[in-house]
Amino acid sequence: MCAASGKVLSVREAGHRYGDRFGCRGVSFDLWPGEVLAVVGESGSGKSTLLGLLSARLSTDEGSVRCQTSGGELTELATLSEREVRRLWRTDWGFVHQNAADGLRMHVSAGGNVGEPLMANGWRHYGQIRARAAEWLERVEIPAHRMDETPATFSGGMRQRVQIARNLVFGPRLVFMDEPTSGLDVSVQARLLDLIRSLVADLGLAVVIVTHDLAVARLISHRTLVMKDGQVIEHGLTDRVLEDPQAAYTQLLVSSILKG
Numbered sequence: 001m002c003a004a005s006g007k008v009l010s011v012r013e014a015g016h017r018y019g020d021r022f023g024c025r026g027v028s029f030d031l032w033p034g035e036v037l038a039v040v041g042e043s044g045s046g047k048s049t050l051l052g053l054l055s056a057r058l059s060t061d062e063g064s065v066r067c068q069t070s071g072g073e074l075t076e077l078a079t080l081s082e083r084e085v086r087r088l089w090r091t092d093w094g095f096v097h098q099n100a101a102d103g104l105r106m107h108v109s110a111g112g113n114v115g116e117p118l119m120a121n122g123w124r125h126y127g128q129i130r131a132r133a134a135e136w137l138e139r140v141e142i143p144a145h146r147m148d149e150t151p152a153t154f155s156g157g158m159r160q161r162v163q164i165a166r167n168l169v170f171g172p173r174l175v176f177m178d179e180p181t182s183g184l185d186v187s188v189q190a191r192l193l194d195l196i197r198s199l200v201a202d203l204g205l206a207v208v209i210v211t212h213d214l215a216v217a218r219l220i221s222h223r224t225l226v227m228k229d230g231q232v233i234e235h236g237l238t239d240r241v242l243e244d245p246q247a248a249y250t251q252l253l254v255s256s257i258l259k260g
């Protein structure tokens, strides 16, 4: 462990290898509270591998990934035990999946889905759990009278909003999001991005969001990291990356959203 720091993540030359090939490599950045980092790139560019690496689902085979743990120190992910990683998932980290069914229990009520992480954190009083779950569902614009219905009966946008509530209810400091809006109608997508943006600002969350869509990065992120063939080819403030892309590949991505 090293000296206390405000950084939530500190990544240096990090990589993950599948057999003898790297899925991503040479990634470096710092992430601070309240900051949203978008990871963009085409299919196969290494976005999911990077997300897996940052969230300890995949091994760090090269370089270093350090994350803030409860005492505020930055700790090397690779040195954490399975138990410590499970604790991070319970108290510090959230993960919003592209497919809500991967992040929710589809046949448990919406209220139950949001209450469960509180129980995992030691909440025992049914009335308090239910009240907090209702508060969070309201915050993500799910009407209170639908709290006892299951996500299986909800629309795609509503499911994603329940998934967000389930991931934020216990007060994490870092949330990973894997294409949380893709597959939704454009208007639903815009509303969801607005909601994520305001929650992130209110809660001072740090977010790493993977998207193949620069338009999503533009709406939600402060900084953008562009990946190609497992490497970071451009990294900077999102406004700068969009207004003055340096790499030819980023210029191509930017021109495609301007056309779209």
Ligand SMILES: Nc1ncnc2c1ncn2[C@@H]1O[C@H](COP(=O)(O)OP(=O)(O)OP(=O)(O)O)[C@@H](O)[C@H]1O
Pocket (backbone or CB within 6 Å): 018, 022, 023, 024, 041, 042, 043, 044, 045, 046, 047, 048, 049, 050, 212, 230
């Ligand atoms: N389980 C795996 N075993 C071997 N190679 C893999 C595995 N998963 C990914 N890869 C390889 O790693 C590279 C990066 O893949 P990755 O899934 O991270 O890309 P991506 O940008 O997330 O793509 P997509 O947008 O399609 O999800 C690709 O060359 C891919 O073939």
